[in-house]
Amino acid sequence: MMAALAGANVIYGMGMLEMGVTFSYAQLLLDDAIAKMVQRVVSGVDVTDDLLAVDVIKEVGGGQGKQFLTCQHTVDFMRKEQVQGGLFDRSVRQTWMANTGGKDVAERANDTAKEILSNHKPEPLEKTVQKEIRRLVESAE
């Protein structure tokens, strides 16, 4: 977080545990969620007429029963202004138990990693390029 606020171009360490000795897939997924939240903090508070929302505040007005939940303004800006917790479950305990059966965040992160690994297929290199790379590896043996 501090390096991000200082504007470092690449911050490394995603997935790392134990002073750089051990890599954890679950930690990588948790760091992904944390990085998204850090990016939100870094993006700061935009102060524009749209976001000051003076007209919206006046339109809704104050008092019993007034709310912003159903405002078009809320729908329009919710994704830009708020970041989701991803793997970090923001539900109350009962909802978390009902939805996950009590699986903690590390277990769910590990499951997500397995799911990505079984579904995501990065674009492969061309066969001739693969062969050339293999030849280079073998030439060093």
Add this chain to the structure above:
Amino acid sequence: MMTVRNHRASYLHKEGFSLSMFTPDELQQIHLATLEILWEEGIHVNSKDAQDIFKDGGAMVDYSTGKVKIRPYMVEDAIKSAPSTIIMASRDGKHDYVMDGSRVGFTTFGAGVSVIDLETGNPRKSCKQDLINTAILGDYLDTVSVYSHAVSAQDCPTKSCDLHEAETFLNNTTKHCMHIDLAHSGNIPKYIDMAAAIVGGRDKLYERPIISALTCPQSPLQLHKISTDIIAELGRVGLPVNILSMALSGATTPVSIAGTLVVHNAEVLAGIVFSQLANRGAPVIYGSSTTSFDLQHGSAPVGSPELGICNAGVAALAQFYNLPSYVAGT
């Protein structure tokens, strides 16, 4: 109801939320202290080729001890000739990542020697399959701006291990790849040739630098042959090199963070001077894994507040020099 709110003739708009580490005077003072160290004390260089390049560039070289004293103007020149923007190209052209100014991005850690097994949950030695997995996950996750070689493939033969690793990650992610552990000077040209095979020739790497490498000066104040070889050879074809100091305050540098930043800065700038003497204009990244050495536990904690402070300080220094930064953080 709609109120008319016209454009303002002047409105100072700020992008982003930031912290301010140092005043301009303080940055200048860290810089001057570093210049003094590089000239008065110098840096140890053990490659004859690198010593010659430093000498030809104006440094005072003592060939019997390997001590290289770098003149202040050489440092100022190198800071100016190194590019301020680096585009870390991806092999599919869809994930090119721009490093400059205060843009913030993330990468995987590199390189671990053990992993938490996906099935058993227990730690074990890392192998080639783990490297494949980290590359696939890095390819998938949007927050991973560039892929850093995350674990070592310890089931591969030692003398070609670095190339097995490169083959593995190049096959399994389209994002820019940074090799963290080029261990054999003889394998550096082969690593470059792998990228050349992908982009269609060594001469195309200038336009499409799809790989880079990280190398660490040894604290305190040493640049080893493998580092100078990596810097010279990658620079020659326009590939970025991340010069990353791993200073430990209280152990390899003074216990004070300011003093640690001076040693850190001297090590990285010595590498950048070498880079620019070897290949003027070559892309270099200002890197840091600098943290505190825990004097009570004899360990190097990377979750410490000092790590955050050091690396935020490093980002500030990199911006002061207008150089792209790569620091420890997550």
